[in-house]
Amino acid sequence: MATIQINGIDYTLPDHEKLNAIQAAARFGVEIPYYCWHPALSVVANCRMCEVEIGTKDPASGEVKWIPKLVPGCQTPAKDGTAIRTDSEKVKNHQKMIMEFLLLNHPLDCPVCDQAGECGLQDYSYERGQAVHRFVEERTINPRKQVSPTIQLNQDRCIMCTRCVRFTREISQTGELQVIRRGHHAEIDVFADLAVDNPLSGNVVDLCPVGALLDTTTLHAQRAWYLTKHDGICTRCSSGCNLSVETNKGRVWRYKPRHNPEVNDYWICDAGRYSAGDAHAEDLLPGCFRLETPGADHVAIEPLEAVAELGRRLHTIAAEGGAILGVIGPYQTVEEAFWLASYLKSLGERITLALGPVTFEGVDRIFAPDKRTGRSGDTSFVVPRSFVIRAEKAPNRLGVEAVLRHFQGEVIGFKAALEQVAAGRFQAVHLAIGSPIDWIDQTTAEMIRNHVSFVSLTDTRISPLAHLADLVLAGATAVEKAGCYVNAQGRLQRSKAALPPRPGTLPDLDIAALLLGRADLPPKSSQALAELGQTIPAFQAVRDGVVPPLGVVLEPLKPDGSALDNGAPPAPDGFEPFQDTWFLPKQERVEVSF
Ligand code: SF4
Ligand code: SF4
Ligand code: FES
Structure with missing residues (x-):
């Protein structure tokens, strides 16, 4: 144990933790302001905002020997005997001077600046700055630049x-x-008029502590204080990055990364970030539909009527000895997959379950920062963690496969299932998809239609099969439902609902609950998860329906291969992630209930 003193009080830190003074003070509720330091980047100590008094405590006498000048907290290791003073007049005066210096050329843009409300300059000006501004010289005015699209x-x-x-x-x-x-002529710029052009580019907006780097896709669209934050999981690849889903007035305005050291660290990729419009895409299914006459237009029906008809039709076909194929896509949560598979298997002997289509694009892109590459500052506090953009563009293949394996001992892929459809093996096909990307082409949709007498589909977007199916149920998009996904590391993570389902739609868990005839409606995903954990051994870790904040690795589902590991040591028990606060103000996080 290391003993450190902060503002006269002794605290202990475990020996294995290598923290700087900012992190150590934050651990015990003392804030040291900072700008240039970021927990994942090397230390350059150039803003001087974090300067505090640092000393060494003599263990025998208890006397502290203070360094005469202030020292950057970001660069000071919190080791045994370190004493930190953050509340002296000397420190407070220094912070006032730094704020005055940083604001010398700063325009009074707050009313028109997107960063207002989550801005490091605003917060520290208010808490630690001074109202008086002594600068009378002409201000430097720099041009606005578009550094990427x-x-x-x-x-x-x-x-x-x-x-x-x-x-x-x-x-x-x-x-x-x-x-x-x-x-004072220094500027940030791109090299040789090139653009910031990399798959992680949007993260520079998040980590800019002020309103200098802004996202033009949401420019002037919302004020930060109107946005409500919800804990979500990105569904655009199998990494399962942790998201802050930010909504106002029934709309998702942006996705921001939510720190998870075991998965995405502080980052998300641009593909995930700019999929925030998925819940409002123009091609979303507007409601549920029934095809009354082949070749005619679909007729709109109420969701409850659609579920009742689905149950009736599947039950009749099974009772008459017909074979049914149930397809569960990798965008379904584990709870949805479990209840739907339970229902379909309860229909009789001639039920086959298959995994829905899994899209792959290219190969995994691994960003593997280490302690040296590209770094020029102090790296002693950095824990380098890889960030992976997976080629597999689905969030829950491992979870759905585990459910399928439980019910029929094997996983039948979509291609193999289609071959069986083409061979005329089934009288009915029910597909539960919910994919935000295209998953079926016209030829495949027609092939299914031509070989099966009853086709039903729950999905979120209009697809070629939706135009041909007998019954189409509009499901909820990823942000309109709660549930868990198992990422490529075998880590089960919970995504909370950020919006209620659109009118005319039902989350797939509700559809499965109605088909099962459950009395406990509306269904709770935690209840379904508990039942799943008590039924399928691979999910035992969540048999009480509770998922830890960083998720939990399901050991039986963990794939082999070091490339899937993000290189960080596992978080110790009681680990408290250090949130870089500029893009995630300490605000209560909200789950929508409906
Ligand atoms: S960067 Fe911050 S302080 Fe400056 S104008 Fe924007 S909101 Fe105001
Ligand atoms: S643009 Fe933002 S992140 Fe970059 S140096 Fe300026 S303040 Fe820092
Ligand atoms: S945070 Fe900038 S000098 Fe420490």
Whole structure:
């Protein structure tokens, strides 16, 4: 155990933790303000905002020997005997001077700046700055630049912390950004008029502590304080990055990364980030439909009527000895897959279950920062963690496969299932998909239609099969439902509902609950998860229906292969992630109940 003193009080830290003074103080509820330091980037100590009094405590006498000048907390290890003073007049005066210095050339843009409400300059000006401004010289006015199709640089708001520069050198390792010129003429710029062009580019907006780097896809769309934050999981690949889903007035406005050191660290990729519009896509199914006459238009029906008809039709076909294929896609949560598979298998002997289509694009892209590449500052506090964009563009193949394996001992892939359909083996096919990307072409849809007498589909978007199916049920998009996904590491993570389902739709868990004739409606995903954990041994870790904040690795589902590991040591028990607060203000997180 290391004993450190903060503002006169002794605290202990476990020996294995290598923290700087900012992290150690935060652990015990003491805030040291900072700008340029970021827990995943090397330390450059250039903003000087975190300077505090540092000393060494003599264990025998208890006396502290203070260093005469202030020292950057970001660069100071919190080791046994370290004493930190954050509340002295000397420290407070220093913070006032730094704020005055950083604001010398800063425009009064708050009313028109997207960062307002989650801005490091606003917060520290209010808490630690001064109202008086002594600068009378002419201000430097820098031009606004478009540094990528989605990122705008407002140079006159920049405080030259170089977080963005270090991100492109150390994490994306693409190095597009640099500091040009010197002194008060210094500016951030892209190299040789190129753009910030890498799959992680949007993260520079998140880690900019002020309103200098802004996302043009949401520019001036919402004020930060109107947004309500919900804990979500990205469904655009099998990494399962942790998201903050931010909504206002029934709409998702943006996705921001939510720190999970075991999965995505502080980042998300651009493909995930810019899929925030999935819940409002123009091609979403507007409701449930029935095909009354082949070749005619579908007729709109109420969701409850559609579920009742689905149950009737499948029951009749099974009772007459017909064979039914149930397809469960990798966008379904484990709870939905479990209840739907339970229902379908309860229909009789001639039920086959298959996995829905799994889309792959290219190969896994692994960003593997280490302690050296691209880094020029102090790296002693950095824990390098890989970030992986998976080729597998689905969030829950492993989870759905585990459910299928439980019910029929094997996993039949979509291709093999289609071959059986083409061979005329089935009288009915029911597909539960919910994919935000295209998953079926016209030829395949027609093949299914031509070989089966009854086709039903629950999905979120209009697809070629939706035009041909006998019964179409509109399901909820990923942000409109709660449930768990098992990512490529075998880690089960919970995504909470951020919006209620659109009118005319039902979450797939509700559809399965109605088909099962359950009395406990509306269904709770935690109840389904508990039943799943008590039924299928692979999910035993969640048999009480509770998922830890960082998720839980289901050992039986964990794939082999070091490339799937993000390189970080496992978080110790009681691990408290350090949130970089500029893009995630300490605000209560909300789950929608409906
Ligand atoms: S960067 Fe912050 S302080 Fe500056 S204008 Fe924007 S909101 Fe205001
Ligand atoms: S643009 Fe933002 S992140 Fe980059 S140096 Fe300026 S203030 Fe820092
Ligand atoms: S945060 Fe320590 S000097 Fe900038």
